[in-house]
Amino acid sequence: MANIKTNDNQTTTNRGLNFSWLWSEYSVVIAFIIIFIVAAFMNDRFLYLQNQLNILMQVSTIGIIALGMTVVMLSGGIDLSVGSVLAMAGVFSVLALNASESIFVGVLTALAVGAMAGLLNGILVSKGRIASFIATLGMMAGARSIALYVSDGGSKSAEVDGFMNISNSSLGMVDTPIIVFLGLTILIYILMQKTRFGRYVYALGSNEKAALLSAIRVDRIKIGVYTLCGFLVGIAALIETSRLNSISSSSSGNLYELDAIAAVIIGGTRMTGGKGKVIGTLFGVLLLGVLNNMMNLLNISPHLQGLVKGLIIIVAVLFQKRD
Amino acid sequence: MPETYQIEMKNIQKSFGNIKSLRGVDLKLRPGEVLGLVGDNGAGKSTLMKTLSGVINPDEGEFHFEGKRVNIDSPKAAKNLNIETVFQDLSLCDTLDVASNMFLGREPIRFLGRLIDKKTLHTRAREELDKLGINISSTKLQVQNMSGGQRQAIAIARAMLFKPKVLVMDEPTAALGVKEVNMVLQLIKTVKEQGVSVVLITHRLQDLFEVCDRLMVLYEGKCIDDRPIDDFTLETLIKSIMGSPEGVKVS
Numbered sequence: 260m261a262n263i264k265t266n267d268n269q270t271t272t273n274r275g276l277n278f279s280w281l282w283s284e285y286s287v288v289i290a291f292i293i294i295f296i297v298a299a300f301m302n303d304r305f306l307y308l309q310n311q312l313n314i315l316m317q318v319s320t321i322g323i324i325a326l327g328m329t330v331v332m333l334s335g336g337i338d339l340s341v342g343s344v345l346a347m348a349g350v351f352s353v354l355a356l357n358a359s360e361s362i363f364v365g366v367l368t369a370l371a372v373g374a375m376a377g378l379l380n381g382i383l384v385s386k387g388r389i390a391s392f393i394a395t396l397g398m399m400a401g402a403r404s405i406a407l408y409v410s411d412g413g414s415k416s417a418e419v420d421g422f423m424n425i426s427n428s429s430l431g432m433v434d435t436p437i438i439v440f441l442g443l444t445i446l447i448y449i450l451m452q453k454t455r456f457g458r459y460v461y462a463l464g465s466n467e468k469a470a471l472l473s474a475i476r477v478d479r480i481k482i483g484v485y486t487l488c489g490f491l492v493g494i495a496a497l498i499e500t501s502r503l504n505s506i507s508s509s510s511s512g513n514l515y516e517l518d519a520i521a522a523v524i525i526g527g528t529r530m531t532g533g534k535g536k537v538i539g540t541l542f543g544v545l546l547l548g549v550l551n552n553m554m555n556l557l558n559i560s561p562h563l564q565g566l567v568k569g570l571i572i573i574v575a576v577l578f579q580k581r582d
Numbered sequence: 583m584p585e586t587y588q589i590e591m592k593n594i595q596k597s598f599g600n601i602k603s604l605r606g607v608d609l610k611l612r613p614g615e616v617l618g619l620v621g622d623n624g625a626g627k628s629t630l631m632k633t634l635s636g637v638i639n640p641d642e643g644e645f646h647f648e649g650k651r652v653n654i655d656s657p658k659a660a661k662n663l664n665i666e667t668v669f670q671d672l673s674l675c676d677t678l679d680v681a682s683n684m685f686l687g688r689e690p691i692r693f694l695g696r697l698i699d700k701k702t703l704h705t706r707a708r709e710e711l712d713k714l715g716i717n718i719s720s721t722k723l724q725v726q727n728m729s730g731g732q733r734q735a736i737a738i739a740r741a742m743l744f745k746p747k748v749l750v751m752d753e754p755t756a757a758l759g760v761k762e763v764n765m766v767l768q769l770i771k772t773v774k775e776q777g778v779s780v781v782l783i784t785h786r787l788q789d790l791f792e793v794c795d796r797l798m799v800l801y802e803g804k805c806i807d808d809r810p811i812d813d814f815t816l817e818t819l820i821k822s823i824m825g826s827p828e829g830v831k832v833s
Binding site: 449453454455458459461462464465466468469470471472473474475529533534 | 635637656657658661667669671673674675676677678682686687688689691696697698
């Protein structure tokens with residue numbers, strides 16, 4: 260009978276007892292805990308429940324976008340258009356809301372515009388065979404331009420009572436956006452870890468040709484991935500717009516794509532796809548949130564905060580480059 | 583009554599631009615037979631097998647499966663006929679575990695057909711590995727850290743998982759160590775014992791004499807020699823591959 264030995268080093272190490280394994284799988288969690296403890300020592304107010312909830316509230320928009328970005332990046336792509344699509348979805352949502360005076364229509368519009376933009380990205384990448392970087396770069400410019408044109412370069416304010424309640428309501432002490440973010444995190448986690456769709460996204464990012472030869476409908480999966488990301492951007496747009504009751508066509512969503520990508524990368528997802536976890540992204544988002552909060556509490560000049568954030572991203576990735 | 587073949591490919595032609603890769607090749611495969619497909623680089627071996635596995639669609643030609651005319655126009659169509667292929671590059675997903683690779687595209691599902699049934703996935707993967715005598719300690723290991731022989735074994739196990747009637751193997755022993763080559767050849771014999779028809783492409787001519795029942799030689803996109811293995815010696819085989827078979831009437 261045929262006999263082959265498995266690599267011993269892979270099997271004899273007892274999972275859980277081995278630190279290097281723990282580190283490579285959960286480095287972002289460990290980094291988060293370290294930064295959390297440092298922040299707690301630096302400032303007493305950091306641990307206040309209200310402050311913790313503030314952090315969660317602040318990261319919820321980027322967090323929802325980062326979930327979509329995780330799925331796209333696991334498939335081996337990237338979506339640069341999320342910030343612009345957020346502005347576009349927000350603007351159209353407010354226009355539809357004011358015209359129809361129905362919150363339901365406003366909500367539906369934000370979700371539909373986001374999903375449509377994502378669908379178009381997906382079609383360009385899969386059927387059009389355009390590199391995702393280029394296709395979504397085009398969408399980034401286009402969506403921002405449409406948002407600016409439709410609102411004459413200014414802001415759009417909602418004129419319907421109750422629209423603000425979407426983001427400015429809470430369940431007990433917990434604001435709705437936080438619940439939405441955490442709920443979506445669980446959903447996306449299940450989608451990616453437990454379903455065929457999720458498995459195929461990983462396969463696609465790992466070896467697209469192999470996925471194709473396994474009779475997986477690669478094009479459909481790709482379209483699904485970008486549409487899902489766009490849909491999540493639509494939800495984020497809704498939260499962003501509702502929070503201030505208005506959306507700015509020029510500044511809303513600016514550089515969100517970079518924050519989302521940063522969170523995903525810090526969370527341990529590989530740029531080339533196939534490897535990474537939704538939970539990693541959750542902690543990547545939280546880590547950036549805690550960092551921002553800490554710097555504000557410590558009165559670090561806002562001009563310097565970008566530098567600190569940049570350093571953290573580089574250091575995180577340097578430490579992860581262990582496989 | 584004419585003999586019923588497991589697979590009969592008739593007059594398969596395929597061009598890539600100006601290059602005629604296949605110039606009307608006929609291939610017959612009996613049930614439970616191991617056919618060695620040989621030829622120099624560019625003779626069209628891999629192209630011919632890719633038409634059989636649905637990856638390449640031929641310009642001309644017919645496929646007959648168990649006597650019935652069939653269309654093989656996609657990898658899915660081939661899989662539906664129980665034709666499985668182990669590709670030269672193995673086509674494994676490095677970041678997925680052993681069981682996930684074996685079931686890729688055909689995961690068992692539960693809960694209203696929504697969730698992957700991981701328990702069944704791993705048990706069935708383990709059963710198949712054991713049946714083929716492949717010793718891999720856990721089906722939850724990622725394949726990226728495995729040796730060439732292990733990866734080859736997983737690719738073969740994946741192909742065997744859904745009880746194929748025809749198994750195509752493209753260079754399964756390329757780039758393997760001596761021990762691993764023996765393991766793969768053993769594996770091919772095990773597969774044959776289970777009644778599967780096998781087409782084996784290889785450059786290692788000594789392997790052919792170990793496992794094959796019959797050899798077919800392609801030369802510049804045509805079949806120029808097709809005889810039982812016992813009619814060949816290493817010498818006459820090499821002559822055939824070079825394009826001048828000795829005293830053969832091609833059937």
